[in-house]
Amino acid sequence: NAGVTQTPKFRILKIGQSMTLQCAQDMNHNYMYWYRQDPGMGLKLIYYSVGAGITDKGEVPNGYNVSRSTTEDFPLRLELAAPSQTSVYFCASKAGDPRTYNEQFFGPGTRLTVL
Amino acid sequence: QKEVEQNSGPLSVPEGAIASLNCTYSDRGSQSFFWYRQYSGKSPELIMFIYSNGDKEDGRFTAQLNKASQYVSLLIRDSQPSDSATYLCAVITTGNQFYFGTGTSLTVIP
Numbered sequence: 001n002a003g004v005t006q007t008p009k010f011r012i013l014k015i016g017q018s019m020t021l022q023c024a025q026d027m028n029h030n031y032m033y034w035y036r037q038d039p040g041m042g043l044k045l046i047y048y049s050v051g052a053g054i055t056d057k058g059e060v061p062n063g064y065n066v067s068r069s070t071t072e073d074f075p076l077r078l079e080l081a082a083p084s085q086t087s088v089y090f091c092a093s094k095a096g097d098p099r100t101y102n103e104q105f106f107g108p109g110t111r112l113t114v115l
Numbered sequence: 116q117k118e119v120e121q122n123s124g125p126l127s128v129p130e131g132a133i134a135s136l137n138c139t140y141s142d143r144g145s146q147s148f149f150w151y152r153q154y155s156g157k158s159p160e161l162i163m164f165i166y167s168n169g170d171k172e173d174g175r176f177t178a179q180l181n182k183a184s185q186y187v188s189l190l191i192r193d194s195q196p197s198d199s200a201t202y203l204c205a206v207i208t209t210g211n212q213f214y215f216g217t218g219t220s221l222t223v224i225p
Binding site (some may be wrong): 107 | 119121123157158159160161164176185203205212215216217218
């Protein structure tokens with residue numbers, strides 16, 4: 001199993017550009033998450049999905065969009081990139097109900113810089 | 116008020132000592148609590164989870180939960196230089212969302 005994969009690893013965007021961060025998992029997990037981590041800070045939840053076709057906002061959704069057309073893929077779309085979106089983005093997946101123990105598996109992250 | 120608060124440190128302990136990391140949370144109805152370790156430039160990895168009041172031990176790690184006082188702690192016994200990392204506390208709230216603390220940086224001095 002590859003686990004959770006993310007592409008690209010690094011990206012530099014100009015202000016106003018758009019891009020899609022890719023996330024895929026091969027563990028047949030229902031739950032998937034997108035986080036951002038600013039330098040010296042914890043992770044903040046952007047969006048999450050409890051299954052194909054179902055997504056919901058997290059703590060910091062503004063400026064982002066997601067879709068979940070398959071169980072495996074959960075892309076994150078940035079429209080009109082702003083310097084405030086410079087961060088490291090982590091995708092994660094989890095097998096079951098978050099209220100019971102099931103480990104979140106994290107991808108390696110995408111380091112995004114907006115200039 | 117932040118959902119999850121941690122002392123950012125840095126915390127330094129000598130090799131072989133006990134490292135104590137603390138975390139408080141604001142949602143009294145939270146049910147699930149997690150400790151993640153994150154090495155610099157890497158993604159977080161789960162090291163402990165706890166649901167019930169009291170202590171939970173796993174090797175050199177002990178998680179402690181006190182729901183009445185709304186705090187979670189992590190003890191690392193016989194600290195090793197390889198334990199040097201940032202430790203993130205995470206909580207699932209009654210709204211069924213994950214909240215992470217800002218992390219505590221730990222350095223174990225050989």
